[in-house]
Amino acid sequence: MATEMSTINFVGVDISAVYPTAIFPRNCNFYNEDFLKGVSQPDDTFDVVYQRNVTCGLTFENWQQAMKEAFRILKPGGYYECVESDVTIQNAGPQTNVVFEHLRMSMATRSVDPSIVRSLDRLMVAAGFTDVHVKEYCVPVGDWGGKVGQLWQMNMFAILETVRPHLAKAAGCSETVVQEVVQAMYKETKEYRSHQVVYAVYGRKPLSPAQ
Numbered sequence: 001m002a003t004e005m006s007t008i009n010f011v012g013v014d015i016s017a018v019y020p021t022a023i024f025p026r027n028c029n030f031y032n033e034d035f036l037k038g039v040s041q042p043d044d045t046f047d048v049v050y051q052r053n054v055t056c057g058l059t060f061e062n063w064q065q066a067m068k069e070a071f072r073i074l075k076p077g078g079y080y081e082c083v084e085s086d087v088t089i090q091n092a093g094p095q096t097n098v099v100f101e102h103l104r105m106s107m108a109t110r111s112v113d114p115s116i117v118r119s120l121d122r123l124m125v126a127a128g129f130t131d132v133h134v135k136e137y138c139v140p141v142g143d144w145g146g147k148v149g150q151l152w153q154m155n156m157f158a159i160l161e162t163v164r165p166h167l168a169k170a171a172g173c174s175e176t177v178v179q180e181v182v183q184a185m186y187k188e189t190k191e192y193r194s195h196q197v198v199y200a201v202y203g204r205k206p207l208s209p210a211q
Helices: 060-073 096-109 114-126 143-162 164-171 176-191
Strands: 008-015 026-033 046-052 074-085 129-142 195-204
Touching: 008 046, 026 096, 046 060, 060 074, 060 164, 096 114, 096 164, 096 176, 114 129, 114 195, 129 143, 129 176, 143 195, 164 176
Parallel strands: 008 026, 046 074
Antiparallel strands: 074 195, 129 195
16 A cells, blocks of 8 residues: 555554565554554654554453544544454354354453444544444455455454464463364355454544534
């Protein structure tokens, strides 16, 4: 995106130092920072703040912190968008159901609410955002869904890889066993034509405090 929109400056923030190396446009910078503790950018800096795929790791209080920080660094009139998926798979096979059941169990042990994705609009309003909207998308998972399905499956498996230790603990097994079960999901998503509900929630920072 940064390559296609060369007149726009992009800033990426992640608590993990995972930066792309193959393509690194001049208008793109990355910071290894914890968004929940506050980033180094000053107030009223960005036109858009985009956040995604953190449902499995944030508590209710974490979400409040994240939205407060997004509000701070946005310019008045700027937009904040969260894109998060439901922690269930529709038309799931047996192995897929097992994996996601343990995922929800592991989230519960860390005080993370799997259903929070359906409350993000209310959290945004509470954080001070206006013109809040929710859009739901039914996204295919796996080869059966073409390019979109392949990309979403890659995205889903990347998330499962990051929480593999938590899955192993919830299931009472080794990480190797978890990896084997997750690998079995590749075949299932195609066989069962699995899909996942994705929520895009966005709102605007008021132009003035009175709005």
